[in-house]
Amino acid sequence: MLYSVPDYYNQFSCIADQCEDTCCAGWEIMIDAKTLQKYKEVEGGFGNCLQNSIQFRRGSFKQYNHRCAFLNEDNFCDIYTELGASMLCDTCRKYPRHMEEYDGVRDLSLSLSCPEVARIILSHKERVRFLTKEKKKESEQFEDFDFLLYTKISDARNCIIGTLQNRKLDVNVRAAISFALAHDLQNRINSQEYYTMDRQINRYKTETVVDYMIHKLELYQSKEAERFKIIRKQFSLLFRLEVLRKEWSENAKLAFEQLYKNGWREYIKKRRRFLSYMRKNEELGISYETILEQLYVYFTYTYFSGAVYDENAYGKMKLAVISPLIIQELCQARWQENRSLTFADIVDIAHKYSREIEHSDINLKKMERLFGKKKEFYFEKVLISLLS
Structure with a gap:
């Protein structure tokens, strides 16, 4: 049995009654x-x-x-x-230890829904390394498990995580390139062209293709007014989901009002100020870009390989991209309200988002369904949300 863990996995220790929340x-x-x-x-x-x-x-x-x-x-x-x-x-x-199971493989992780885990993940300055260890244990038999598809999806996940950790590029450009790879991969899954996946994945690892993608993605930049309309609809996804905590729903509605009630011009002006503030925010103790990187990597590592069960790699990558986007919006709303944003604020926002989304199978399934139906989650729309 092969076990995989992020390098911060053993850092967790429950802080019990010192925790600001309770599991x-x-x-x-x-x-x-x-x-x-x-x-x-x-x-x-x-x-x-x-x-x-x-x-x-x-x-x-x-x-x-x-x-x-x-x-x-x-x-x-x-x-x-x-x-x-x-x-x-x-x-x-x-809890908060989490395991995703595959034939002969176990992916272990820590759940972002725990405040202490959120602190560990979001304060991680270095690129996360994923450690593997083989243990002598009889593998559970998975009926109808497509091991060939799993190896392709696993290779794609490794490529995506490598792209997300390429700090020579803007973090949202990295996410956009990763999103494009998942989109292309899905086309091959749909047509069962597994034999072409290796070539496709390897292409995305080359500087030539990365440079080409950076140039191509310029089409989706500088569309701030259009982004306002798209991100507002994407944020509205939260109001379609099962509510686990009433205060979460109330805070999401307040954030929506804070962000979007005064129209696109006011939103863009405040967003520019927010991003400028975050680039200079020394209180965080870590760059805002690195925090976003850790969020993208977390959601990708946790969910992407699960596509072996439903053949929906593109939907898994949408979750990995949309989740940090919504968390960013919630951070901006908190900043607009307080005129400041601390590291503790980001931990609070991220862990509460995770509690509502990741710990409800109803919400995860509904999100994937809406990702496939709603226009605001189409390929070009998501790229505009990431890059404008």
Whole structure:
């Protein structure tokens, strides 16, 4: 079994009650079958508490005011306190660690939805390296797994991450080139021309093609008024999704008003000031471009290879591109409101976005569906959002 992890993976350590958020509120926590059986066998007063606070048929903890029934007033877990770490369910024991599974391969990552993880990822100044290690473990058999397609998608992901980390180029140009590669790759997936993918991927690694793409992408620059109309519609995607936390929905609506209510001229003027401010913002302790790079890389690494299951590499790359774009818009709205933007602000925005999007299968599926239907997510529109 081959395991892959980002180089910051082992830096994480839960900061417990020092965290400004809690992973025990705001979403349904599912319990694995083995732990559910353990809970059924607990006796005494706490056993009664377990019986009354778990939905055994559904396999989840009950919630009160959107908080897990076992999350106490001090933001500690009563199960951990009363029964110890061995009695935590898989979800609670593993979070924010995340795993994507393929035939013979496991991609491990940390979830951006955790504030501490968001700090680790967004403060990472160097290019992220992905470490692989082989462990002697019997591979789980995946029926109908297309290993040939997986190898092509995996090679494409490596190429895309390399492009996203090419710091000789503007970070949004890197994202645009990566987006173009995914678009071209999808055409070959649709026609099942797998044998041509290696040549296509290798072309995107050459300086000649990169220079050609930079020149070609100039068509999508300096279209700020058109970008205003597109990004406003792309941002509106948030209002079509399942809401996990009411305050998230309210803050998104306030940000929308803050950004777009005064029309395109005012938006462009403020956006130029915001980008200028961020380029000079020493409080961040890291360049704004590097923060954006880490966001693009995070979403690409986590989701792109999943295209082996639905043959939708282009949709996965749209998620990896649109997510940082929306986070940028939310950052600008926060800056407009406060006339400043701190690193803590960006961590707050990124982790809250991740909680709402990444921890709802309904939202992830709906986003991919809308990416394929709505004009604001067409190839040229996304390029304008990235480059203008």
